[in-house]
Amino acid sequence: MPDRRERWRNLLEEAGCSRGVIRHCDAVCDLALRFFVQGIMDREVLTAGAMLHDIGRGSTHGLSHAQVGAAYCRKRGLPEEVVRVVECHIGAGLTADECTLIRLLPVNCLPVTPEEKAVANADNLVVGTHVIGIGERMMRVQYLPRRVRKRHYRLWLEMEAFRDCASILGSAGAG
Numbered sequence: 001m002p003d004r005r006e007r008w009r010n011l012l013e014e015a016g017c018s019r020g021v022i023r024h025c026d027a028v029c030d031l032a033l034r035f036f037v038q039g040i041m042d043r044e045v046l047t048a049g050a051m052l053h054d055i056g057r058g059s060t061h062g063l064s065h066a067q068v069g070a071a072y073c074r075k076r077g078l079p080e081e082v083v084r085v086v087e088c089h090i091g092a093g094l095t096a097d098e099c100t101l102i103r104l105l106p107v108n109c110l111p112v113t114p115e116e117k118a119v120a121n122a123d124n125l126v127v128g129t130h131v132i133g134i135g136e137r138m139m140r141v142q143y144l145p146r147r148v149r150k151r152h153y154r155l156w157l158e159m160e161a162f163r164d165c166a167s168i169l170g171s172a173g174a175g
Contacts, residue, residue, distance in 0.1 A: 005029065008051035015072055016058030020128070025051050027129040032122035035162040037114075037169065042081070046115045049085025052078075053119050056086070066090045067104055081115065088116045089123050091141070092151040111155070114162065121159040124152065 003009075005026065012022050029050035036046055056069025070087035074080075093110035100106045111117040124137050134156050141149055 005047065005051055008048060011052065011076070012055055012058070015055045015069075017055060018057075021054050021057045023129050024126065025054055027126045027131070028053060028119065028122045031126055031131060032118045035114075035118040035121070035159050035166060037162055037166050040162075041114045041118065045079070045081045045085065045113075046118060048078070048082045049089075049115055050119045050122060052082065053086050053089040053123055063090060063102055064104055066109065067099075067107065081113070084113070085111075085116050085119050088112075089120045091124065091144075091148065092120060092155040098148075117155060118159060118162065121155050124156070 008025075009022055012025060017025075029047060032046055032050040033043075035041075036043055052069065052073060054065065054069065055072055056065035056067070059065070059068050059072075066087055066089055070083050073083045073086055087107065088109045088111040090109060093116075094102075094104070095110060096106040096108045099109060111120045125131055125134070134153070137156070138149065138153065141152055144152075
């Protein structure tokens, strides 16, 4: 049976993503799946969203890559649940006002679903293909406003509870 992620790797290549971006997406997917809890999350949405979260980097490496990637996924007819994972993965999410301030479309890009939160958190903790800890992540966002730093930390705390639950229930795993 072929790797279930191969479809998403091919789509990343079609969108113009580099091998480095694709390896990063694989690493984010590996980490995001550690937060998977059966009955609470949809594994297919989580896997697709994690693999495609940086698809917009085939066009730009700026902050707009999330919105560009979401638009690309919508054009390709992907489910809105997956599109929203792509759209909401920047940091711990962005409010519509924050998007406007950084010259993005005024869209509420705060992660709401468990899948959106898991991918945003996993992306925060993967630098290239290397997983970092929350201490290093918080050092990397120290220049951001306090409310944004708190959002990062709260997202991490929530996802750690999911990871603990997944570990206890034995529902985490590669997909």
